Amino acid sequence: MSNKLPITRLNKFFSNEDFDLNIQLGQEYLHGDLNMKLVLYRVDTDGTDIDAVYAEVGKDQIKYFPPVEFNALVNIVDPKNSSYKNGLVRYNEPGNLVISVYINHLTELGIDVKYGDFIGYPESEEKVRYYTVSNDGKVTSDNKHNMFGFKPYYRTITCVPAQETEFRGV
Amino acid sequence: MGYPKKNNIKVYQDRELTDRRQELLDKITKGDSFLPDSVLHDDLDFGMLNFTKDNFKVISDGDQIPIIPKILTIQRWGEFTNTWDFADLDGNPKIPFISIVRRPEVQLGTNPSLQRTIPDRRQFHYATVPTWNGTQMGADIYKMPQPVPVDISYEITIICSKFRDLNKFNQIVLQKFSSRQAYTTVKGHYIPIVLDSIEDNTPVDLESRRFYLQTYKFTMLGFIIDDEEFEIKPAVSRMFLMNEFIQSNNFEKSYLTKNLDVTIATFTADGEQSIFSVGETIGILFNVAINGLLQDRDTSYYHVALTSKITFVDKPREGDIITITYYKGRSSVFIDQEGDVRQVTTETFTYDGSNIITTSNFIGGVISLDINGLQQNEGGGFEITGSTTIELLGTPRVGSKINVTYLH
Numbered sequence: 001m002s003n004k005l006p007i008t009r010l011n012k013f014f015s016n017e018d019f020d021l022n023i024q025l026g027q028e029y030l031h032g033d034l035n036m037k038l039v040l041y042r043v044d045t046d047g048t049d050i051d052a053v054y055a056e057v058g059k060d061q062i063k064y065f066p067p068v069e070f071n072a073l074v075n076i077v078d079p080k081n082s083s084y085k086n087g088l089v090r091y092n093e094p095g096n097l098v099i100s101v102y103i104n105h106l107t108e109l110g111i112d113v114k115y116g117d118f119i120g121y122p123e124s125e126e127k128v129r130y131y132t133v134s135n136d137g138k139v140t141s142d143n144k145h146n147m148f149g150f151k152p153y154y155r156t157i158t159c160v161p162a163q164e165t166e167f168r169g170v
Numbered sequence: 171m172g173y174p175k176k177n178n179i180k181v182y183q184d185r186e187l188t189d190r191r192q193e194l195l196d197k198i199t200k201g202d203s204f205l206p207d208s209v210l211h212d213d214l215d216f217g218m219l220n221f222t223k224d225n226f227k228v229i230s231d232g233d234q235i236p237i238i239p240k241i242l243t244i245q246r247w248g249e250f251t252n253t254w255d256f257a258d259l260d261g262n263p264k265i266p267f268i269s270i271v272r273r274p275e276v277q278l279g280t281n282p283s284l285q286r287t288i289p290d291r292r293q294f295h296y297a298t299v300p301t302w303n304g305t306q307m308g309a310d311i312y313k314m315p316q317p318v319p320v321d322i323s324y325e326i327t328i329i330c331s332k333f334r335d336l337n338k339f340n341q342i343v344l345q346k347f348s349s350r351q352a353y354t355t356v357k358g359h360y361i362p363i364v365l366d367s368i369e370d371n372t373p374v375d376l377e378s379r380r381f382y383l384q385t386y387k388f389t390m391l392g393f394i395i396d397d398e399e400f401e402i403k404p405a406v407s408r409m410f411l412m413n414e415f416i417q418s419n420n421f422e423k424s425y426l427t428k429n430l431d432v433t434i435a436t437f438t439a440d441g442e443q444s445i446f447s448v449g450e451t452i453g454i455l456f457n458v459a460i461n462g463l464l465q466d467r468d469t470s471y472y473h474v475a476l477t478s479k480i481t482f483v484d485k486p487r488e489g490d491i492i493t494i495t496y497y498k499g500r501s502s503v504f505i506d507q508e509g510d511v512r513q514v515t516t517e518t519f520t521y522d523g524s525n526i527i528t529t530s531n532f533i534g535g536v537i538s539l540d541i542n543g544l545q546q547n548e549g550g551g552f553e554i555t556g557s558t559t560i561e562l563l564g565t566p567r568v569g570s571k572i573n574v575t576y577l578h
Contacts, residue, residue: 091262
């Protein structure tokens with residue numbers, strides 16, 4: 001859509017400049033002070049050779065674009081103690097990764113986070129845990145994602161842990 | 171358009187019978203009794219494990235999907251020890267894998283061949299086994315009660331992340347159970363396994379990890395055999411009498427004294443015979459001579475105490491004269507017919523030129539006298555000239571050994 005519609009609501013006490021200032025302050029805190037970095041692996045859906053019948057690929061056969069580092073507010077949910085078979089074959093499911101990322105930041109980087117993309121988050125120097133995007137948070141119409149009801153300014157992206165057969169980084 | 175070509179057709183079959191031959195060999199050689207081995211719950215479970223491991227091999231991404239090699243129970247460490255080798259960095263079992271779970275409850279069986287049961291665990295004849303204890307031949311009757319039929323439920327679950335893996339596993343199972351049942355072997359018994367149902371329990375939560383989870387339910391129509399219930403009873407016993415027939419050979423007996431049973435049995439060898447029997451129990455064997463030459467016991471001949479036979483190592487030649495001097499009593503104390511206790515003594519002398527031998531005791535009768543092993547006869551080789559003196563009638567070499575065995 002080429003035509004742009006100016007947002008004039010709240011303009012008596014909140015303007016576009018205020019909106020940008022708030023984002024700038026927030027990014028200063030998030031990117032400068034917290035500096036939580038993640039790596040986005042965007043799946044190359046065209047380049048990946050998928051199965052002729054089923055939309056699946058074998059181990060290490062997913063092709064992806066060059067990884068991009070980005071900043072976000074990271075929240076990792078508690079791990080879940082569960083089992084595959086009525087209490088047997090137990091596993092400790094790592095908690096989901098919920099990140100909040102400025103829309104502006106993604107725009108500046110020229111990237112988009114899509115459903116099914118992979119995100120790596122280094123838990124320690126030795127260990128990077130990979131997640132796959134289960135909710136890309138593209139719908140930001142709700143009040144929470146709007147700054148005082150003015151404009152959406154961040155996305156909440158939910159990711160679930162990726163299995164090694166699914167994705168294991170570079 | 172030509173027919174599609176397949177390049178990996180096996181023209182020559184593998185040696186299919188090798189396994190069967192080994193199975194038959196094991197059946198013959200590994201059994202340690204005539205009775206069957208016990209077949210208990212753990213044996214049946216082991217049979218199911220082997221069946222799963224042998225048949226449900228699914229290759230995914232070039233590797234076989236691991237099968238948890240044990241039946242998992244509630245012990246947590248046991249579960250961990252059987253999944254650690256395909257665990258991820260978090261210690262969780264890495265997908266894909268196959269697990270075998272046995273339902274803890276075991277129901278009374280529905281195997282058609284065992285549905286009609288005999289009450290009270292009555293024992294039935296299983297085998298009649300011949301016995302031999304070295305003397306007697308007999309037989310034992312082996313009995314056992316009817317095996318107890320059991321139905322054991324198993325759930326084999328495949329957990330994977332690819333649809334194609336599900337397809338492969340499903341194909342294997344359906345092909346294997348196309349005739350409703352398949353068989354596993356438990357200690358030589360063929361145990362049927364029936365496919366009950368196939369369930370898909372794949373979690374459908376969008377906000378959690380995704381994987382396929384399908385459960386195949388099987389029922390093993392097994393039976394329990396407990397060797398504690400076996401019964402072995404002796405049946406008919408048969409006395410096996412063994413007789414040894416020794417070739418008839420006339421021999422002569424003479425007695426050294428009238429009132430004591432010291433006997434000299436004399437045989438003439440025929441060249442074919444090596445065993446000579448005096449026809450009565452030899453209580454004490456004094457000597458055995460061939461043509462007057464004394465023989466060494468356990469070297470030239472054998473004699474089992476209190477038997478009647480002398481067995482030569484080499485057959486005496488035809489015409490050889492064999493003399494056996496013995497006492498037929500069953501005690502080492504000689505008692506003559508008058509009730510007097512008599513004793514036997516053997517003294518050895520060295521010939522010094524004098525023909526008179528003086529013994530230490532009163533001579534009640536000479537049992538044997540030999541010079542350098544050559545037996546002498548009373549009257550021919552020596553004479554008893556006094557109560558303690560013997561005169562040699564010949565002249566041996568000086569230094570010859572003279573052994574005198576006499577009663578006193």
